[in-house]
Amino acid sequence: MSNRRNWLKQTSLGIVGLGIIPLEGFTIPTKDNSIEEEEVNPIRLRSNENPYGPSASARNAMSTSINASNRYNWELLDELIGKIAQKHNVTYQNILLGAGSSEILNLVALYCSKKPGNLIIAETTFDYWTITAENAGLKKNAIPLTTDKKHDLATMLNAIDADTKLVYICNPNNPTGTICDNEALLNFIKEATKRTKVLVDEAYLDFTNQPSLANLVTENKNLIIAKTFSKIYGLAGARIGYALAHPEIINEMSQLQFATNGSVSTTAASGALASLNDNKFVAETILLNAEARKYTMEQLENLKIPCIPSHTNFIYFSLENYKKDFFAQLEKNNILGTKIYEEKGKWSRITIGTMKEMKQFIKALK
Amino acid sequence: MSNRRNWLKQTSLGIVGLGIIPLEGFTIPTKDNSIEEEEVNPIRLRSNENPYGPSASARNAMSTSINASNRYNWELLDELIGKIAQKHNVTYQNILLGAGSSEILNLVALYCSKKPGNLIIAETTFDYWTITAENAGLKKNAIPLTTDKKHDLATMLNAIDADTKLVYICNPNNPTGTICDNEALLNFIKEATKRTKVLVDEAYLDFTNQPSLANLVTENKNLIIAKTFSKIYGLAGARIGYALAHPEIINEMSQLQFATNGSVSTTAASGALASLNDNKFVAETILLNAEARKYTMEQLENLKIPCIPSHTNFIYFSLENYKKDFFAQLEKNNILGTKIYEEKGKWSRITIGTMKEMKQFIKALK
Numbered sequence: 001m002s003n004r005r006n007w008l009k010q011t012s013l014g015i016v017g018l019g020i021i022p023l024e025g026f027t028i029p030t031k032d033n034s035i036e037e038e039e040v041n042p043i044r045l046r047s048n049e050n051p052y053g054p055s056a057s058a059r060n061a062m063s064t065s066i067n068a069s070n071r072y073n074w075e076l077l078d079e080l081i082g083k084i085a086q087k088h089n090v091t092y093q094n095i096l097l098g099a100g101s102s103e104i105l106n107l108v109a110l111y112c113s114k115k116p117g118n119l120i121i122a123e124t125t126f127d128y129w130t131i132t133a134e135n136a137g138l139k140k141n142a143i144p145l146t147t148d149k150k151h152d153l154a155t156m157l158n159a160i161d162a163d164t165k166l167v168y169i170c171n172p173n174n175p176t177g178t179i180c181d182n183e184a185l186l187n188f189i190k191e192a193t194k195r196t197k198v199l200v201d202e203a204y205l206d207f208t209n210q211p212s213l214a215n216l217v218t219e220n221k222n223l224i225i226a227k228t229f230s231k232i233y234g235l236a237g238a239r240i241g242y243a244l245a246h247p248e249i250i251n252e253m254s255q256l257q258f259a260t261n262g263s264v265s266t267t268a269a270s271g272a273l274a275s276l277n278d279n280k281f282v283a284e285t286i287l288l289n290a291e292a293r294k295y296t297m298e299q300l301e302n303l304k305i306p307c308i309p310s311h312t313n314f315i316y317f318s319l320e321n322y323k324k325d326f327f328a329q330l331e332k333n334n335i336l337g338t339k340i341y342e343e344k345g346k347w348s349r350i351t352i353g354t355m356k357e358m359k360q361f362i363k364a365l366k
Numbered sequence: 367m368s369n370r371r372n373w374l375k376q377t378s379l380g381i382v383g384l385g386i387i388p389l390e391g392f393t394i395p396t397k398d399n400s401i402e403e404e405e406v407n408p409i410r411l412r413s414n415e416n417p418y419g420p421s422a423s424a425r426n427a428m429s430t431s432i433n434a435s436n437r438y439n440w441e442l443l444d445e446l447i448g449k450i451a452q453k454h455n456v457t458y459q460n461i462l463l464g465a466g467s468s469e470i471l472n473l474v475a476l477y478c479s480k481k482p483g484n485l486i487i488a489e490t491t492f493d494y495w496t497i498t499a500e501n502a503g504l505k506k507n508a509i510p511l512t513t514d515k516k517h518d519l520a521t522m523l524n525a526i527d528a529d530t531k532l533v534y535i536c537n538p539n540n541p542t543g544t545i546c547d548n549e550a551l552l553n554f555i556k557e558a559t560k561r562t563k564v565l566v567d568e569a570y571l572d573f574t575n576q577p578s579l580a581n582l583v584t585e586n587k588n589l590i591i592a593k594t595f596s597k598i599y600g601l602a603g604a605r606i607g608y609a610l611a612h613p614e615i616i617n618e619m620s621q622l623q624f625a626t627n628g629s630v631s632t633t634a635a636s637g638a639l640a641s642l643n644d645n646k647f648v649a650e651t652i653l654l655n656a657e658a659r660k661y662t663m664e665q666l667e668n669l670k671i672p673c674i675p676s677h678t679n680f681i682y683f684s685l686e687n688y689k690k691d692f693f694a695q696l697e698k699n700n701i702l703g704t705k706i707y708e709e710k711g712k713w714s715r716i717t718i719g720t721m722k723e724m725k726q727f728i729k730a731l732k
Contacts, residue, residue, distance in 0.1 A: 036433075044437060053436040062432045062633070067402075069428065069637065070419040070600035071410060099465060099629035106624035129624060234436035237632030258472035258495060263465035263629040266603030267428070271435065 035284045037354050045351040045361060046336040048174070048204070048314050052288065052354070053234010054271055055281035061274035062238075062267045073266045080269045081261070083276050084242060088214035093247035096254055099263035101203055101228035101241035102129060107253045108166065108199050108224055108243065109133035117163040122151050124341050126174040126201065138165055149176035149308045149316060149347075153188040160195050167192050170201040172208060175341050175349040177310030182210050189213070193222035200225050203241075204312040206232035207286060214244045221246040229268075231313065232282055233275040238268035289313045292355045299362040319346040326365070333364035401650045403720050411717040411727060412702040414540070414570070414680050418654065418720070419600010420637050421647035427640035428604075428633045439632045446635045447627070449642050450608060454580035459613035462620055465629035467569055467594035467607035468495060473619045474532065474565050474590055474609065475499035483529040488517050490707050492540040492567065504531055515542035515674045515682060519554040526561050533558055536567040538574060541707050541715040543676030548576050555579070559588035566591050569607075570678040572598035573652060580610045587612040595634075597679065598648055599641040604634035655679045658721045665728040685712040692731070699730035 035052045044051075054062065065076075081095050088094075098104040106129050112119070113136035121127060123142035130140055141164075143156045151169055160167065169188075172179040180188075185200075192198050200213055202225055214225045228241035243253065254260040275281070293315065297307045300317055308316040319326050319340070326348065330337045338349050352358065401418045410417075420428065431442075447461050454460075464470040472495050478485070479502035487493060489508035496506055507530075509522045517535060526533065535554075538545040546554075551566075558564050566579055568591060580591045594607035609619065620626040641647070659681065663673045666683055674682040685692050685706070692714065696703045704715050716727065 038433070040437075047438050049438065050436050054432065058435075059432050062435065063429055065603075066420065066425050066428045066633070066637075067404070069424075069603040070416050071406075072413050072415065072602050099624070099631075102624045102628060131621065132624065135621065236438050237431075237435040239629055239631045255497065255501065258465070258468045258498065262468060263605055265465075265605045265631050265634055267432070267633045268631055271432075 035281065035288065037356070040353075040357075042334040042336050043353060043357050043360060044336050045353050045357065046338055047236065048231060048312070048351045049236050050231060050234035050285055050313070051357065052285055053281070054238070055234065055275055055278045057274045057278045057281070058233070058235065058271040062271040065267050065270035069266050071266070073269070074261075076266060076269045076273075077261045077264060080273050083273060087276060088212065088244060090215055090218055090244060091247075093250060094217055094244050096243045096245075096250045096257075097261040097264045097269075098241050098243065098257070099239040100230050100236070101201065101226040103239075103257075103263055104226045104241050104243040105129035105199070105201065106132045107256050108197075108226070109138070110136060110256050111249065111253050112166040112197055113138045115165070117165040118161070120156055120159050120164055120167040122156070122168075122170070122173065124149075124175060124347075125151075125168070125170045126203075127168075130168075133166070145173075145176065145178075148178065149173070150178040151180050153180065153184055157188055157192055160192060164196045166197045166199060168199045168201065170203070171210075172204045172311040174204065174312070175314065175338070175347075176308050176316040177204075177312045177314055177349075178308060178316075179208055179210060179311040185213075189216070189220070189223060193220055197222045197224060202226065203228045203231055206282065207289060207313055208311045210311075217244045217246060221248070224249060229272045229275060232285055233272065234285070235268065235271050235275065238265070238271050240264050240268040240272050288354070289352050292358045293352045295355060296350070296352060296358045296362065299358075300365075303362075303365055305365070313352045314349050315352065316341075316347055316349050319348055322346075322365075324365070329364050330361075333360065335361055335364055401647065401654065403722070406719075406723075408700040408702050409719060409723050409726060410702050411719050411723065412704055413602065414597060414678070414717045415602050416597060416600035416651055416679070417723065418651055419647070420604070421600065421641055421644045423640045423644045423647070424599070424601065424637040428637040431633050431636035435632050437632070439635070440627075442632060442635050442639075443627045443630060446639050447608075449639060453642060454578065454610060456581055456584055456610060457613075460583055460610050460616060462609045462611075462616045462623075463627040463630045463635075464607050464609065464623070465605040466596050466602070467567065467592040469605075469623075469629055470592045470594075470607050470609040471495035471565070471567065472498045473622050474563075474592070475504070476502060476622045477615065477619050478532040478563055479504045481531070483531040484527070486522055486525050486530055486533040488522070488534075488536070488539065490515075490541060490713075491517075491534070491536045492569075493534075496534075499532070511539075511542065511544075514544070515539070516544040517546050519546065519550055523554055523557055526558060530562040532563045532565060534565045534567065536569070537576075538570045538677040540570065540678070541680065541704070541713075542674050542682040543570075543678045543680055543715075544674060544682075545574055545576060545677040551579075555582070555586070555589060559586055563588050563590060568592065569594045569597055572648065573655060573679055574677045576677075583610045583612060587614070590615060595638045595641060598651055599638065600651070601634065601637050601641065604631070604637050606630050606634040606638050654720070655718050658724045659718045661721060662716070662718060662724045662728065665724075666731075669728075669731055671731070679718045680715050681718065682707075682713055682715050685714055688712075688731075690731070695730050696727075699726065701727055701730055
């Protein structure tokens with residue numbers, strides 16, 4: 001613990017983007033606190049999970065809710081939606097729950113593919129869900145990222161034609177960890193939504209100090225925002241996320257679900273509800289993530305593994321000059337990483353685990 | 367408790383259909399046992415939930431799993447699928463998990479509606495999911511139940527034409543509680559699947575002594591079986607169910623999911639896995655349900671409310687000759703029931719709760 005404490009004392013809070021989270025009364029995480037560190041074997045640095053979550057308050061709420069798992073609990077979902085609406089200053093009718101933002105992205109894909117056309121998306125970005133759009137008849141128009149691995153918003157805007165049904169922006173972007181300039185993104189949305197639907201995936205936005213665009217959906221009928229409890233809130237295994245959009249879109253998407261909000265379990269909803277009240281856990285996660293991220297990037301650069309500056313809980317790096325077999329090194333050390341996303345440059349991604357885990361990761365590469 | 371104990375002592379086990387569950391070592395449920403009775407307010411007799419579940423072993427497993435809810439846990443889903451496959455004597459490739467059988471029914475609807483055509487279904491049955499098929503271009507051909515509220519299999523078979531993409535059989539049927547004769551159903555499936563897909567929904571089959579048809583999918587490429595953990599296992603709020611079908615169908619349906627098996631949470635999978643090992647809880651639920659069902663039917667008949675013999679955890683009855691306002695009586699007594707399913711005869715449904723709850727239900731009607 002002492003290393004972390006020292007780091008926290010020495011580090012300016014400014015760098016980790018805590019603008020929107022009240023830090024008054026914030027204390028260094030300890031075992032009695034909302035942050036728990038558990039030994040995980042193998043070390044999972046694969047799926048951008050939060051190694052500290054669910055928060056203690058979420059765990060308590062989930063635990064209590066188990067006894068009611070024999071019941072369908074629509075009232076609880078209503079309560080959660082009300083709380084989410086309040087958080088984003090939108091209405092109940094602007095929100096649809098799903099099994100993680102994955103379900104939401106797929107519903108958007110189905111919703112936008114009622115007629116054939118095209119889908120504009122960055123290459124490389126989070127695109128597992130686009131198979132749904134392609135199966136439904138949308139042709140994928142993949143626009144390369146800039147050389148610094150950011151969305152090329154100007155080119156994406158120019159690519160919109162009369163057949164474009166959807167543009168997808170993952171902000172910050174997965175797997176590259178880059179973020180769009182806020183003003184540029186706002187301008188892009190303003191122009192693009194005059195001509196087509198825009199889906200902004202904010203799965204990792206909570207790790208940044210950029211504000212959510214969620215409340216823009218009240219005045220923009222072509223904007224859809226996807227959010228998840230899987231990342232900052234540490235509820236990946238609970239399967240809960242949500243869409244924000246105009247009530248008409250929400251209503252139409254809900255008809256593509258088997259039952260409105262129907263994939264969300266009582267336990268997940270209870271955990272999510274408690275999580276929304278737990279700003280302290282969020283602040284702690286941001287701090288610990290930033291600390292371990294800073295360490296990992298410095299060490300990777302020392303190993304001549306260049307990294308893209310990250311605004312998330314993962315880092316994108318090039319293995320082009322790395323002499324050993326990266327994946328063999330991970331396997332030997334019982335660490336789960338991902339894959340090569342871009343053959344040119346051998347770009348891969350690593351999730352930021354706990355500081356202890358990142359030290360084991362770096363040690364494995366040496 | 368004494369009433370129940372006496373009843374259990376006096377009653378032949380034969381009537382409650384326990385043929386497939388080993389009863390050796392079976393003991394009368396007590397508070398130390400897997401069955402828990404909790405006061406629920408309002409009294410929920412609306413959604414065919416199990417008032418005793420989840421089982422104690424499921425609760426324990428779910429509780430332990432919460433700490434891992436920050437992780438995606440595909441290994442656990444694999445383990446659960448393996449266990450389900452073993453139970454039904456099929457392979458891993460025959461199974462797809464979903465958020466309750468509702469997701470499964472909707473996936474089947476989407477899968478069968480790739481081309482326009484028709485869907486044959488009973489009237490009245492469980493049909494919330496058919497909106498998906500209709501939206502996707504299937505015309506619903508609703509075949510009336512027989513006068514004793516059973517599936518009219520002969521007429522349904524005759525209704526199949528070259529455009530029929532799917533026939534749906536809910537067995538036992540919801541909301542009527544009736545069951546198809548096993549041999550008649552097998553013959554129906556044999557003939558119908560020569561010409562189209564057949565979906566058998568076994569959500570309530572565990573309350574009967576009729577065997578599951580799940581293992582028929584290994585030799586029949588046009589048969590799909592839907593099952594759920596929501597009912598006998600008391601996991602409605604956990605959202606977990608599954609399909610059994612030929613690997614090709616499972617594979618194609620999985621591509622209509624946002625991620626294969628992706629809507630199922632860690633907690634739900636843990637609860638389901640523990641439930642599958644808990645035959646004692648299942649046996650207890652069957653006994654208690656049969657006891658409360660017998661009481662309720664006798665009392666309803668005394669009140670001149672005719673009932674359809676039920677093979678499930680709910681009863682279908684006619685309010686045609688009931689003089690009071692049924693729904694007002696329920697509301698006054700803080701009981702949630704459902705609705706009128708068939709205007710002709712004023713047929714409604716009540717879920718079997720605990721014996722205590724059913725006594726309150728009967729009292730409310732007097």
